[in-house]
Amino acid sequence: MKIPTEGKLLRIFIGEADKWQGNPLYEEIVILAKKAGMAGATAIKGFQGFGCKSHMHTAKLLRLSEDLPVIIEIVDSEEKISKFLPQLEEMVKEGLITLEKAQVLMYRA
Numbered sequence: 001m002k003i004p005t006e007g008k009l010l011r012i013f014i015g016e017a018d019k020w021q022g023n024p025l026y027e028e029i030v031i032l033a034k035k036a037g038m039a040g041a042t043a044i045k046g047f048q049g050f051g052c053k054s055h056m057h058t059a060k061l062l063r064l065s066e067d068l069p070v071i072i073e074i075v076d077s078e079e080k081i082s083k084f085l086p087q088l089e090e091m092v093k094e095g096l097i098t099l100e101k102a103q104v105l106m107y108r109a
Contacts (some may be wrong), residue, residue: 002040002107002109003039003076003077003104003107004042004077004078004104005103005104006074006101006102006103006104007075007076007077007078007101007102007103007104008075008077008081008099008100008101008102009073009075009099009100009101009102010073010074010075010076010081010084010085010097010098011071011072011073011096011097011098011099011100012072012074012088012095012096012097013051013069013070013071013095013098014026014068014069014090014095015067015069015077015091015092015094015095016041016045016067016068016070017050017067018070018092018093018094018095019040025091025092026070026072027043028091029041029043029072029091030043030072030086031107032084032087032091033074033080033084034085035042036047036080036084037078037103038074038075038078038084038089038105039075039076039080039107040074040075040076040081040104041071041072041073041074042072042073042074043070043071043075044070044071044072045068045069045070046068046069046070046071047068048069049068050070051069051094051095051096051107052094052096053079055106058081063101075104081099085097085099
């Protein structure tokens, strides 16, 4: 698979407890990205953060959160990302989705 040198970086900021059809939303997004033939997707769990509701989520020892922040990153061509966005808009009820330029230096198996 080849990604153009000028690609796009899609970031989806959600909570660990967010669901899609009864399953963790972050898992469903990564699975959907694979089915869509995206170059790759990575879900990263944060240990502290807050969003538009200003509710603090943290993984401190004495205060365990069940809704830690999760970021899913996907890098691919602008065309493939654009086709993927409508599905995300349906799935992500609360969160943040960003898109920016990405200069792809290397993508190898």
